[in-house]
Amino acid sequence: MEHGSHSDPSKSTFSLVDEDHTFANSIRFTLNQDPRVAFTGYSIPHPSENRVNIRVQTTGDPAREVLKDACQDLMLMCQHVRSTFNKAVEVAKSSRVRTEDTDSD
Template structure:
């Protein structure tokens, strides 16, 4: 769900249901890595409500597109971390398995 001015698409607030600091902080991090982002941040309206509001202000590009790109970047980061972890576990098992024989 997007809130903001239709005239200026470079600044928007996005409200994500059923989310918390875990996703919001990771998205804030990836958004801050994007040179098109001038300001971004997030808030949780109320502790009892599972909702996060993410504010994105860009240097001119539509905030919706920049947020979408950041979500894709975050997915790539998570995939890289997962594959690196899986490879490290496999390497550990191979190394320790050969020593016990």
């Protein structure tokens, strides 16, 4: 759900259900890397509620588009981390197999 000024699409607050600090802090970090963002922050209305409010104010671009771009960037970062981790695990596995092969000689 988006709450914002209909006259100024560069300022909006987005209310996301079933999210917590993990996503909110990650998207806040990603938004802060974007030069189009003038301000971003988040709040959790109540600890027992799985909902976060994310405030985005841009330098002029629609806040909705900037948030959408940040979500895409965050997804790509997560994919990169996962890929790098998986490659490191494979290298470690193959290294361990080679070590076990030389130990049996």
